[in-house]
Amino acid sequence: xxxxxxxxxxxxxxxxxxxxxxxxxxxxxxxxxxxxxxxxxxxxxxxxxxxxxxxxxxxxxxxxxxxxxxxxxxxxxxxxxxxxxxxxxxxxxxxxxxxxxxxxxxxxxxxxxxxxxxxx
Numbered sequence: 375x376x377x378x379x380x381x382x383x384x385x386x387x388x389x390x391x392x393x394x395x396x397x398x399x400x401x402x403x404x405x406x407x408x409x410x411x412x413x414x415x416x417x418x419x420x421x422x423x424x425x426x427x428x429x430x431x432x433x434x435x436x437x438x439x440x441x442x443x444x445x446x447x448x449x450x451x452x453x454x455x456x457x458x459x460x461x462x463x464x465x466x467x468x469x470x471x472x473x474x475x476x477x478x479x480x481x482x483x484x485x486x487x488x489x490x491x492x493x494x
Contacts, residue, residue: 419458
């Protein structure tokens with residue numbers, strides 16, 4: 375009701391008549407624009423399935439923000455994924471080929487050849 379009359383009257387006057395604080399009015403305006411969790415669950419599941427379970431909550435949040443234009447918090451996506459039982463596939467770590475104690479030295483110059491000559 376206040377949103378409709380806002381263009382014809384001052385907001386302060388409308389809020390005084392309605393008995394609402396200005397912060398409450400703006401909070402309710404933002405609450406109208408929020409997405410319901412049920413709608414967000416479907417979108418999270420769609421992005422997760424599209425990328426074959428490789429995306430975690432951070433990348434799903436970024437995908438929702440960038441491609442779909444949905445304003446969503448990463449903590450909300452993380453909570454929904456936990457409730458739905460969705461987990462990202464974790465890549466195996468690459469093994470190091472370093473062997474402790476092995477001090478192999480690669481020498482490409484033939485023996486007896488000096489590469490630098492020092493003079494004083």
